[in-house]
Amino acid sequence: xxxxxxxxxxxxxxxxxxxxxxxxxxxxxxxxxxxxxxxxxxxxxxxxxxxxxxxxxxxxxxxxxxxxxxxxxxxxxxxxxxxxxxxxxxxxxxxxxxxxxxxxxxxxxxxxxxxxxxxxxxxxxxxxxxxxxxxxxxxxxxxxxxxxxxxxxxxxxxxxxxxxxxxxxxxxxxxxxxxxxxxxxxxxxxxxxxxxxxxxxxxxxxxxxxxxxxxxxxxxxxxxxxxxxxxxxxxxxxxx
Amino acid sequence: xxxxxxxxxxxxxxxxxxxxxxxxxxxxxxxxxxxxxxxxxxxxxxxxxxxxxxxxxxxxxxxxxxxxxxxxxxxxxxxxxxxxxxxxxxxxxxxxxxxxxxxxxxxxxxxxxxxxxxxxxxxxxxxxxxxxxxxxxxxxxxxxxxxxxxxxxxxxxxxxxxxxxxxxxxxxxxxxxxxxxxxxxxxxxxxxxxxxxxxxxxxxxxxxxxxxxxxxxxxxxxxxxxxxxxxxxxxxxxxx
Numbered sequence: 001x002x003x004x005x006x007x008x009x010x011x012x013x014x015x016x017x018x019x020x021x022x023x024x025x026x027x028x029x030x031x032x033x034x035x036x037x038x039x040x041x042x043x044x045x046x047x048x049x050x051x052x053x054x055x056x057x058x059x060x061x062x063x064x065x066x067x068x069x070x071x072x073x074x075x076x077x078x079x080x081x082x083x084x085x086x087x088x089x090x091x092x093x094x095x096x097x098x099x100x101x102x103x104x105x106x107x108x109x110x111x112x113x114x115x116x117x118x119x120x121x122x123x124x125x126x127x128x129x130x131x132x133x134x135x136x137x138x139x140x141x142x143x144x145x146x147x148x149x150x151x152x153x154x155x156x157x158x159x160x161x162x163x164x165x166x167x168x169x170x171x172x173x174x175x176x177x178x179x180x181x182x183x184x185x186x187x188x189x190x191x192x193x194x195x196x197x198x199x200x201x202x203x204x205x206x207x208x209x210x211x212x213x214x215x216x217x218x219x220x221x222x223x224x225x226x227x228x229x230x231x232x233x234x235x236x237x238x239x240x
Numbered sequence: 241x242x243x244x245x246x247x248x249x250x251x252x253x254x255x256x257x258x259x260x261x262x263x264x265x266x267x268x269x270x271x272x273x274x275x276x277x278x279x280x281x282x283x284x285x286x287x288x289x290x291x292x293x294x295x296x297x298x299x300x301x302x303x304x305x306x307x308x309x310x311x312x313x314x315x316x317x318x319x320x321x322x323x324x325x326x327x328x329x330x331x332x333x334x335x336x337x338x339x340x341x342x343x344x345x346x347x348x349x350x351x352x353x354x355x356x357x358x359x360x361x362x363x364x365x366x367x368x369x370x371x372x373x374x375x376x377x378x379x380x381x382x383x384x385x386x387x388x389x390x391x392x393x394x395x396x397x398x399x400x401x402x403x404x405x406x407x408x409x410x411x412x413x414x415x416x417x418x419x420x421x422x423x424x425x426x427x428x429x430x431x432x433x434x435x436x437x438x439x440x441x442x443x444x445x446x447x448x449x450x451x452x453x454x455x456x457x458x459x460x461x462x463x464x465x466x467x468x469x470x471x472x473x474x475x476x477x478x479x480x
Contacts, residue, residue, distance in 0.1 A: 123376060123380070125376075131413075132411045132412065133414075147389070
C-alpha cells in the first residue's frame with residue numbers, strides 16, 4: 001500500500017477541511033444586509049480576501065513584515081479591501097468581528113465523518129498556516145475533533161517552508177516518512193514531499209466556486225488521490 | 241463569580257488529569273514479571289522516577305543541559321534508576337518501551353466526564369511540561385478530548401516560567417485574565433497567578449499514594465478550590 005508505515009496525518013485546513021468561500025460570502029452578505037452596504041459582490045470579495053493571503057505571507061517570509069499571525073494578515077488584507085470596495089461605515093468592532101469570520105468556516109459535508117474515521121487509526125492534526133486560536137475556534141464551530149492543533153504559528157514559519165512539515169512530524173513523535181500531509185493543493189503537498197512526508201491529495205472541486213479553477217488532477221508523485229475524506233479513510237484501510 | 245470572564249482553561253496533566261503513580265507502578269510490575277526481575281518495589285521505583293523530574297527540568301532551565309523534551313529527561317532518569325535498582329537485563333527496545341509508559345497513563349475516574357462538561361463552555365487545552373507527542377498519545381489512550389495540546393515544548397520553556405502561561409493564553413487568542421490554570425499543585429498555580437492567569441486547584445489526595453503527602457489545602461489566593469473535575473465544572477456554571 002502507498003501509505004504503509006503511516007502513523008500520523010497532518011491536514012491543510014482552508015479549502016481542504018473547510019469551505020472558506022461559501023462561509024465568507026455568506027458572512028459578508030449578512031453584514032451587508034445588516035449595515036445596508038449595497039453593490040458589493042460578496043463572493044468576489046471573498047475571492048479577493050483569499051487572494052491576498054499568499055502574497056501577505058510572502059511579505060513575512062521575505063522579512064518585509066515582522067512575524068504576524070494569520071488573524072493579523074487577514075486584517076491587513078481586509079483593511080485594503082474595505083478601501084477598494086469603498087466600504088467606510090464599519091466601526092472597529094465590526095471590522096474585528098468580520099475578520100473573525102475566518103474562525104467560523106463550515107466544514108465540507110464529509111469532513112467531520114471522514115476525520116472521525118481517520119482518527120480511529122491515525123494521529124490527526126491540523127497543519128495550517130492559520131493561527132492556533134483560529135483553528136481551535138473553527139474546530140469548535142464545526143464539530144471537528146483533532147488530536148492536536150498545529151500551525152505555522154507553532155513553528156513561526158509558513159508552509160511550504162520545510163521547517164513546518166518537519167517540525168510537525170517531530171512534535172508528533174513520528175518520522176517524516178511516517179507522516180502524511182493531506183491537502184487539496186498541490187504546492188502544499190510538494191512542500192511536504194520535499195520535507196520527506198507522504199502525500200494525500202483530496203479533491204475539492206468547488207473550493208473556488210463553480211468554474212473557479214480549483215487545483216485538481218492526479219499527479220504521479222502523489223501517494224494517494226482521494227475524492228473526499230471518507231474515500232481517504234477507505235483507501236487507508238479504515239472502513240466507513 | 242470568582243471565574244467571571246474566563247474563556248479558556250489550561251490543564252496541568254501529570255497528577256491533575258492522570259494518575260501517574262498507579263500506571264507506572266503497574267507497568268513496572270508487569271515488566272518485572274515478564275523479565276523475571278525480583279526484589280523491586282515498583283511503587284517506590286515510580287516515586288523515584290517522578291522525583292527526578294523536577295531536578296532534571298532545573299538542569300535544562302539553568303543551561304546545564306541543552307533543551308530536551310520530557311521523553312528525553314524521563315529516559316535520563318530511567319537510566320540512572322536502572323543502575324540504582326541493579327536492573328541490567330533490559331535491552332534498548334525494552335527500555336524505550338518502558339520509558340513510553342508515561343504516554344499511557346490512566347485518567348482519574350472523573351477526568352473524562354469532567355473535561356467533556358468543561359468543553360461545553362470553555363476552550364480546554366493541556367498545559368503540561370510533558371512533550372506534545374506524549375500528551376497526544378496519552379489523550380488517545382485515555383479517551384480524553386482536548387481542543388488542543390499545548391506543552392512547555394511549544395514554547396521551549398518549562399513551567400513555572402511565565403513565558404509558558406502567557407504563551408498559552410496568547411496562542412489561544414485570549415487575555416491572561418481570561419485564562420484559568422487548573423492544577424493539583426500549588427507551585428504551578430502560583431506560577432500561573434504571577435503570569436496573570438486565574439487559578440483552580442483540584443484535589444488529588446492519592447497522587448503520591450496513600451499517606452504520600454499530596455499537595456492539598458485551600459489557599460486564600462486560589463480563585464477556585466474543587467474536589468474533582470465534575471465539581472470544577474459545576475462551580476464554573478456547567479451542570480453535570
